[in-house]
Amino acid sequence: MAYEKELQIALLAVQRATILTKQVFHSHAKGTLSKSDASPVTIGDFGAQALLISALAHAFPSDAIVAEEESSDLRDNAELRRTVWDLVKDVQLDSKEAENLLGGAVKSDAAMLDIIDKGNSSGGNKGRIWALDPIDGTKGFLRGGQYAVCLALMVDGDVKVGVLGCPNLPVDDAAPLSVNIGANASDEEGKGVLFGAVLGEGATSRPMTRGELQKETKIQMKQIEDLKAATFCESVEAGHSSHGDQAEIASQLGITKASVRMDSQAKYASIARGAGDIYLRLPVRKDYQEKIWDHAAGDLIVREAGGEVTDAEGKRLDFGKGRTLAENKGVVAAPKQVHGKVLEVVKSVLGKK
Numbered sequence: 484m485a486y487e488k489e490l491q492i493a494l495l496a497v498q499r500a501t502i503l504t505k506q507v508f509h510s511h512a513k514g515t516l517s518k519s520d521a522s523p524v525t526i527g528d529f530g531a532q533a534l535l536i537s538a539l540a541h542a543f544p545s546d547a548i549v550a551e552e553e554s555s556d557l558r559d560n561a562e563l564r565r566t567v568w569d570l571v572k573d574v575q576l577d578s579k580e581a582e583n584l585l586g587g588a589v590k591s592d593a594a595m596l597d598i599i600d601k602g603n604s605s606g607g608n609k610g611r612i613w614a615l616d617p618i619d620g621t622k623g624f625l626r627g628g629q630y631a632v633c634l635a636l637m638v639d640g641d642v643k644v645g646v647l648g649c650p651n652l653p654v655d656d657a658a659p660l661s662v663n664i665g666a667n668a669s670d671e672e673g674k675g676v677l678f679g680a681v682l683g684e685g686a687t688s689r690p691m692t693r694g695e696l697q698k699e700t701k702i703q704m705k706q707i708e709d710l711k712a713a714t715f716c717e718s719v720e721a722g723h724s725s726h727g728d729q730a731e732i733a734s735q736l737g738i739t740k741a742s743v744r745m746d747s748q749a750k751y752a753s754i755a756r757g758a759g760d761i762y763l764r765l766p767v768r769k770d771y772q773e774k775i776w777d778h779a780a781g782d783l784i785v786r787e788a789g790g791e792v793t794d795a796e797g798k799r800l801d802f803g804k805g806r807t808l809a810e811n812k813g814v815v816a817a818p819k820q821v822h823g824k825v826l827e828v829v830k831s832v833l834g835k836k
């Protein structure tokens with residue numbers, strides 16, 4: 484199989500990072516700060532980024548990394564730095580062999596800061612670049628909703644490997660998507676899934692563990708004949724995608740079921756496994772550029788499960804333009820056989836505005 488080592492390292496690294504995020508999820512103090520764009524970041528985001536990059540830098544030292552967070556808030560705040568370091572230094576996988584593949588523990592708090600900042604690549608369409616989001620859906624994470632730990636490898640701008648760790652999604656791929664899935668999240672027994680895909684080799688899911696990887700199962704999007712019966716997923720935050728446009732599109736497609744709102748790339752994962760059918764993310768603000776780490780893994784997982792992912796104009800998402808999807812607006816993800824129909828309605832609704 485192509486990219487076998489990359490997939491294995493990515494799955495283990497995401498699994499290890501989720502041990503840390505789950506620990507923070509269950510702790511009272513999440514160390515939340517507000518970033519310059521008013522979005523939140525927590526000790527879980529910093530800690531998970533340090534663990535992910537540490538693993539990548541060990542296994543693939545020459546690869547570039549585009550990651551969401553940077554260390555300046557921790558350099559300016561000794562107490563916060565200590566809190567994150569206290570988490571990072573102790574988190575390890577139960578399997579010694581797996582932990583060795585990731586290079587073991589981070590050496591010191593100073594090394595941790597430098598590791599976090601290795602995610603500062605400007606991206607592009609040359610060579611091997613990892614795109615990583617330590618906690619996607621930080622608002623959801625804080626609210627007790629869905630969140631995802633996201634990692635993707637691009638080679639010359641093309642996504643080759645994608646991994647999503649979703650601690651609060653049910654393990655069972657066939658579990659119906661409840662409308663509350665984005666609100667009443669928990670990581671109790673039976674929750675926690677690792678999704679993976681390699682270009683040309685299909686997509687899989689497996690239960691998340693604290694050690695060795697469990698056996699994977701192939702996932703496929705649901706074959707829908709009748710769009711009226713479709714379930715569509717959208718963001719929780721009305722500022723992240725246009726609930727109004729999405730409701731209008733759904734209504735024109737004849738969809739009668741209420742949308743399922745959840746944070747993070749758990750939306751891509753949920754449609755890829757056939758729990759939902761369609762993911763609509765239509766822009767609210769014309770000037771917002773989507774970040775590559777919010778889409779790279781999900782885009783590949785959906786396409787490898789039999790779906791098509793484009794922007795609102797029908798263009799493939801272009802991950803080779805830097806840290807953002809500078810050439811794309813919005814996301815329309817659906818099973819291949821109905822994507823054209825969905826896109827037609829998206830264009831018509833947006834065209835009338």
Ligand SMILES: Nc1ncnc2c1ncn2[C@@H]1O[C@H](COP(=O)(O)OS(=O)(=O)O)[C@@H](OP(=O)(O)O)[C@H]1O
Pocket residue numbers: 522551616618619620621622623717718719720721722723724745746747748768771774777
């Ligand atoms: N204005 C605007 N428009 C679109 N997207 C934005 C915007 N602002 C932020 N973000 C990014 O949205 C990421 C979370 O997306 P979600 O789909 O999970 O959003 S939601 O919270 O469920 O509404 C979120 O990722 P995280 O920061 O990793 O949580 C942001 O990168």
Ligand SMILES: [Mg+2]
Pocket residue numbers: 522523524551621
């Ligand atoms: Mg963020």
Ligand SMILES: [Mg+2]
Pocket residue numbers: 616618619620776777
């Ligand atoms: Mg994100």
Ligand SMILES: [Mg+2]
Pocket residue numbers: 528551616617618619620621
């Ligand atoms: Mg994030």
